[in-house]
Structure formats: C-alpha cells, structure tokens
Amino acid sequence: MPIYLDHGATTPTRPEVIALITEVMQSQWGNPSSLHTWGERAAMSIERARLQVADLLNADATNVIFTSGGTESDNLAIFGIARRYRVPQHMITSAVEHSAIEQSVKLLEQAGWQITRLPVNQQGSIEPADLVKALQPNTVLVSIIYGQNEVGTLQPIEKLGKICREAGVWFHTDAVQTVGRLPLDLQKLPVDLLSISSHKLYGPQGVGALFVRPEVELVPLLMGGGQENGMRSGTQPVASIAGFGLAAQLADRELETEFRRLSRLRDRLFTKLADIPDLLPIGASGAQRLPHHASFCYSHLNGRQIVRAMNQAGIAISAGSACSSGAILPSPVLLAMGFTESQALGAIRITLGKATTDRDIEFTAETLKQILKPKI
Numbered sequence: 001m002p003i004y005l006d007h008g009a010t011t012p013t014r015p016e017v018i019a020l021i022t023e024v025m026q027s028q029w030g031n032p033s034s035l036h037t038w039g040e041r042a043a044m045s046i047e048r049a050r051l052q053v054a055d056l057l058n059a060d061a062t063n064v065i066f067t068s069g070g071t072e073s074d075n076l077a078i079f080g081i082a083r084r085y086r087v088p089q090h091m092i093t094s095a096v097e098h099s100a101i102e103q104s105v106k107l108l109e110q111a112g113w114q115i116t117r118l119p120v121n122q123q124g125s126i127e128p129a130d131l132v133k134a135l136q137p138n139t140v141l142v143s144i145i146y147g148q149n150e151v152g153t154l155q156p157i158e159k160l161g162k163i164c165r166e167a168g169v170w171f172h173t174d175a176v177q178t179v180g181r182l183p184l185d186l187q188k189l190p191v192d193l194l195s196i197s198s199h200k201l202y203g204p205q206g207v208g209a210l211f212v213r214p215e216v217e218l219v220p221l222l223m224g225g226g227q228e229n230g231m232r233s234g235t236q237p238v239a240s241i242a243g244f245g246l247a248a249q250l251a252d253r254e255l256e257t258e259f260r261r262l263s264r265l266r267d268r269l270f271t272k273l274a275d276i277p278d279l280l281p282i283g284a285s286g287a288q289r290l291p292h293h294a295s296f297c298y299s300h301l302n303g304r305q306i307v308r309a310m311n312q313a314g315i316a317i318s319a320g321s322a323c324s325s326g327a328i329l330p331s332p333v334l335l336a337m338g339f340t341e342s343q344a345l346g347a348i349r350i351t352l353g354k355a356t357t358d359r360d361i362e363f364t365a366e367t368l369k370q371i372l373k374p375k376i
C-alpha cells in the first residue's frame with residue numbers, strides 16, 4: 001500500500017466532505033446573492049460554513065471572510081492594510097515566512113516600504129525581544145507565520161501578539177499549517193488577522209478564509225459585486241465553502257485526539273531515525289512543533305533525490321516546501337536558520353495525517369535508512 005506523508009502540501013478531501021460538496025452542487029447551486037429561493041439556499045450553505053469555520057477558531061462568524069485559499073488570505077492581509085496608506089510605512093515580518101507573505105512584502109519593499117524581517121535561531125524560533133526592538137512609530141502591521149510549513153516550528157504567537165497589542169500595531173499570522181492541528185481560541189489569542197486554507201484540513205482546494213477583527217480596516221483586493229461584506233468580490237464557490245465548513249467542524253471534533261496521536265507518531269519517527277549518520281533533525285521539538293511535522297537535513301544527497309527514491313518505494317514525502325517545488329535553490333528558510341547551502345539542499349519534510357499508522361512510521365523509517373545507507 002502506498003503511504004502518503006505529505007500532508008503539509010495538501011490533505012485528501014474527507015469522504016463526508018466530498019458527499020456534501022456533491023449534494024450542494026446538485027441542490028444548492030444558486031447564486032448566493034440572488035434574492036429567490038435558489039439564492040437563499042446557497043446563501044444559507046455559506047453562512048452555515050462561516051459558523052463552522054468560526055467555531056474552529058472560537059471566533060465570531062461575522063469576522064470570517066471567505067477567500068480562494070491561504071495565498072489570497074495572506075495577500076489580502078498585507079495589501080489590504082498597506083493600501084490604506086498613501087505614503088510607504090513600515091511592516092515587520094520574519095525571515096521564515098511562506099512565499100505568499102515574503103513575495104507580498106517584497107513588492108511593498110520595491111514600492112518604498114520599509115520591511116524588517118525578524119531573524120530566527122537554529123530551531124527557527126523568533127525572539128519576542130527582537131520584535132520589541134523592531135517596532136517603530138510608523139509600523140502599521142506585524143505578520144508572523146504560526147506553524148512554519150518547511151520546518152514545523154511554532155512561533156510564540158501569544159507573546160508576539162501581546163507586544164503588538166500593547167504597541168497599538170495590527171498583528172497578522174499565517175496559520176495555514178496550524179488551524180485544525182492545534183486548538184486556537186481567538187477570543188483569547190491577541191491576533192487581529194489570521195489566514196486559513198481548507199485543503200490543509202481535509203477540505204477542498206481553492207478555498208480558505210481570512211479572520212479579521214472588526215476594528216481593522218482593510219482595503220479589498222478584488223472589486224466587483226461586493227460579496228463577503230464588500231471585502232472579497234466575486235460569486236462565492238458555494239459547494240467548496242460548504243465542504244470547507246464541514247471539514248472545519250470535523251477537524252474541531254477530532255482536534256485533541258489527533259493532536260496527541262500525531263505528536264506520538266512524529267516523535268516515534270524522530271526516534272527511529274536518530275541513528276542515521278548525518279541525518280539532522282531540523283526545527284523545534286515537542287510542544288514548539290506542529291504535531292504532524294518532521295523535517296531533516298542530509299548533506300550527502302539532494303532532498304529531491306531522496307524524495308524520488310522514497311516515491312519509488314511507494315512513500316510520498318517532500319523536499320523543503322511543496323509550494324516552491326520546481327526550484328532547486330536552497331530554501332531561504334533553512335539558510336535563515338543557519339544551515340549551510342549543502343545541508344539546505346538535502347532537506348526533506350515528512351508530514352503525517354489522519355490515515356498514518358504506526359506501521360507506516362516503521363516502514364518509512366526502514367525505507368529511509370536503506371536509501372541513506374552509505375553505498376560501498
């Protein structure tokens with residue numbers, strides 16, 4: 001049986017979600033903005049999903065904007081704030097952001113904005129004191145990734161958010177890898193904007209959400225019919241949004257048991273691989289790490305070669321970030337963490353999921369040992 005261990009790239013859509021999507025496409029296919037019964041039914045599906053996504057975050061449903069996914073949510077957070085200003089200001093982010101944030105702030109930088117990228121240590125963690133030092137009178141947004149997609153490190157979001165709140169600066173977090181894997185409580189967490197993606201939590205691809213507190217004034221990126229309270233024009237993909245909602249509700253129910261189960265399997269994988277010479281675990285460990293995420297550097301083989309060999313053995317893993325696959329450059333995230341170029345080129349990521357068993361971990365560890373065995 002093939003083993004899929006690339007849940008950081010995407011997750012299989014749950015059968016219950018596929019069933020709901022099919023049903024919605026068959027019976028609630030109206031335009032949710034239409035005033036007739038077809039439209040009302042579609043609008044009700046969307047509002048149900050909004051409540052389900054909000055419940056997963058313990059947030060108010062009116063603060064959830066549906067988007068086309070994590071990338072759009074990240075773009076909306078960055079440019080939605082930036083476009084409020086006629087003259088360039090200052091933003092703070094980190095050296096380990098997903099490209100959806102990094103590319104957005106790079107564009108602002110080219111337009112004259114001042115961007116501070118907070119450094120990280122060897123585990124990929126940000127020091128909250130560095131954020132305090134970086135704040136300026138013209139800082140308008142701080143955006144820090146919650147669970148890092150390549151190395152699995154969780155940032156001290158509560159502390160960072162508190163610092164921003166005390167300074168009166170909006171705080172965004174890209175929680176695409178985190179939502180559905182860690183319990184989040186936005187009634188308590190000092191976060192003003194938060195990005196989510198459906199396909200990382202067993203929902204369909206091409207749909208996501210941005211949580212935005214009502215005090216934050218965003219300028220929309222898409223102009224048109226004024227859907228999503230004017231924040232994201234365009235007819236909503238009703239079936240995908242309904243599927244996302246159900247996936248969020250089911251993730252919420254399983255959150256605690258899956259968190260414990262995946263953390264145990266992940267730690268088992270780290271233990272099993274600990275004796276492979278020159279295979280270095282990367283990122284933080286234990287509670288500072290995403291529960292489903294294990295990543296390593298290996299200096300003697302390119303990560304892509306390892307991925308191909310594992311694939312031949314029927315196991316799907318990834319080399320660095322799946323979103324940037326195609327490029328054989330070392331990952332900027334690993335370089336920022338202090339790894340050498342050759343170590344970074346040998347990076348692999350193994351991300352577990354709902355179907356992962358102890359036997360899968362056993363087989364994966366044995367297969368990887370064989371592949372990395374020195375050839376005489």
Ligand SMILES: Cc1ncc(COP(=O)(O)O)c(C=O)c1O
Pocket residue numbers: 008009068069070071072074098100145147148149174175176177197198199206207208323
């Ligand atoms: C941390 C992070 N942010 C954003 C994204 C982009 O999300 P989407 O694929 O929904 O556009 C990803 C996808 O891998 C991610 O891991």
